[in-house]
Amino acid sequence: MRLPVYLDYNATTPVDPRVLEAMLPWFTEHFGNAASRTHLYGWTAEEAVATARKQVAKLLRANLKEVVFTSGATEANNLAIKGVFEKYSYKGTHIITLATEHKAVLDTCHHIEQLGGEVTYLMPDANGLITPKQVTDALRPDTILVSVMYANNxxxxxxxxxxxxxxxxxxxALFHTDATQAVGKLPIDMVEEGIDLLSLSAHKLYGPKGIGALVVRQGVEITAQMDGGGHERGRRSGTLNVPGIVGLGKACELAQKEMSAETQRLGLLRDRLEKGILANISHTFVNGNTPQRLAHLTNICFEYVDGENLLLSLKDIAVSTGSACTSASVLPSYVLKILGLTDNQAYASLRFSLGRFSTEEEIDFALQHVVEVVERMRVGSAV
Structure with a gap:
């Protein structure tokens, strides 16, 4: 059976074969615990972790001592927001974030509210952007953290x-960014950009699932959310996932080397798909700020079709209606609703996200498939 063309790279990416190759020895041959510092097995694992820490830090222009390994970006977001709230609550309990953040941030902020904290949710414009002035206007003397997603998922x-x-x-206030969709796709310099805390996940940049990091600028303190052996300089206890960490490090190394060329290639492919859809299917439009967005992604609204039937009818391509974390929900995308779309428009919007292994042939096939399906669905309608 022929697999659908995969155009859901924002949900997850396949592990790059070069990443897998780097990881494999750490499952069997080098299986030591990185915290076991009394013998060669532990020393070898510790050295591998140190190498990966450097690779992650180098990609973000950070200090290797600032990298805290986690199980992924969700844990990193929790650690950043809850960690700052608990550590700095003596200064204030007010946090600023966006209404269009990922649920990993929004739900963590809701938890903070249950603990007595106050959260301001900024509303972006119709393009999905906020302005620095909105943040300025929302700041209060008791604001301890501003958390803004780098690039919307x-x-x-x-x-x-x-x-x-x-x-x-x-x-x-301190500044945190959920950079899960940006790391490895955009050049990020934590020092130059003034980022205090940054969350990332390996499986969004061709690494394995179940590993990520929170990068914490030196001088910033957080309260640990996982207590135990005091790993990661006391900021996140738990036996380190050495194979996953090695994979994350290798993925970051590859991203740094190939980011520029990959961004250019994917931008051309994305534009080919997007322009083809807009030119061949009437009553379609792109959601979000067109020039200021990730090069590999387009979110397109197909009016006058049933969104659920559209998704089910596109059997030969793998796309989504929004975040993978909310795909089980029957509600329309809250991000698109905030941008001003109606329920029907939000339901009928699809996210196409391309990646490292997308080809020109796949894009042409996807374009033809989408055109055929939408035309068939609109037969007999007033469009």
């Missing part, structure tokens, strides 16, 4: 991170 819009971080610091 559904529409790909890239926020003005440097400017927002500067505003946060001017107001005496």
């Amino acid at each position: 559904e529409i790909g819009v890239i926020q003005p991170i440097r400017e927002i971080a500067a505003v946060a610091h001017a107001g005496g």
Whole structure:
């Protein structure tokens, strides 16, 4: 059976064969615990972790001592937000974030509210962008953290991170960014951009699932959310996932080397798909800020079709209606609703996200398939 063309790279990416090759010895041959510092097995594992820490730090222009390995970006977001809230609650309990953040941030903020904290949810414009002025206006003397997603997972819009971080610091607050969809796809310099805490996940950049990191700028303190052996400089206890960490490190190394060429190639393929859909299917439009977005992603609304039937009818391609974490929900995308789309428009919007292994032939096939399916669904309608 022929597998569908995969165009859901924002949900997850396949492990790059070079990443898998780097990981394999650490499952069997080098299986030591990185915390076992009394023999060669432990020393070897510890050295591999140190190498990966350098690879992650180098990609983000960070210090290797700032990298805290986690189980993924969800844990990293929890550690950042809850960790700052608990550590700095003596200064204040107010947090600023976006209404269009990933659920890993939004639900963590809701938890903070249950603990007595206050959260301001900024509303972006119709393109999905916020302005530094919105952050300035929301700042209060008791604001301790501003958390803004680097690039949105559904529409790909890239926020003005440097400017927002500067505003946060001017107001005496720390700045956190969920950069899960940006790491490995955009050049990020934590020092130059003023980022205090940054969350990432390996499986979004051709690494394995179940491993990620929170990068914490030196001087920033957080309260650990996992207690135990005091691993990761006391910031996240638990036996280190050495094979996963090696995979994350290798994925970061590859991303740094290939990011520029990959971004250019995927941008051309994305534009080929997007322009083809808009030119061949009437009553379609792109959701989000078109110029200021990730190069590999497009989110397109197909009006006058039933969204659920559209997704089910596209059997030869793998796409999504939004975040993989909310795909089980029967509700329309809250991100698209905030942008001003109606329920029907949100239901009828599809996210196409391309990746390292996408080919020109796959894009042409996907374009033809989408055109045929939409035309068939619209037969007999007033369109």
